[in-house]
Amino acid sequence: MEPIIDVKILKDNPKVRIYLERADKHLEGIGYTEHGLRHATITAIFSQKILRSLGYPQDLVRLAGVAGFLHDIGNVCGRVNHGQSGAIIAHSILSELGMPSMEIVGIMEAIGNHEEECGQPTSEIAAALILADKADVHRSRVRTTRFINFDIHDRVNYAAERSNVHVSKKNRTISLLIKINTEISQVMEYFEIFLSRMIICRKAAKVLSCEFELIINGNKLL
């Protein structure tokens, strides 16, 4: 009987923790926002929430959680193409844990396609992961407020006081809700850096037969 691998098992796995910590440390070194255990956990929770809310089977929900938790692990090898390197790393970790190949391939495909630069969502797991990942915009990801006057990513993330993803099975909508403090960053700045992300979110929602909505400070902008 093959073991059932879920987020809880990965969270308690020392090897996964080392990889995640090291990946985050690398991104800290090159000036990126937090991409460690916190971001992995939130992405896993959102990925599962999206598929669960749309009524997908429990096994698919579990696999979306696994993909969400491991999606940024490839940053340990460098930021460029971290989706692809992350897919290979996830393969090695999950194979070692005894996950069936049929499940591993779905996770590899999702992780390898989660970045807007080259990702193409073609499966439910990949679509959920993309929407979940892009939904985690929050001030707690900013490592220092020293640069918020100079760095637009830090400023926009710092201005985001709340972010969540809302799914309506009935209306077939997946909404990204963000509360931005406009004294720190204007909504326009959000668009400036997130436009390409919004495009991939729209594609991802389509894979789940839904429309994507962006709601900032209560106003529907997309």
Ligand SMILES: [Fe+2]
């Ligand atoms: Fe990523």
Ligand SMILES: [Fe+2]
């Ligand atoms: Fe991410």
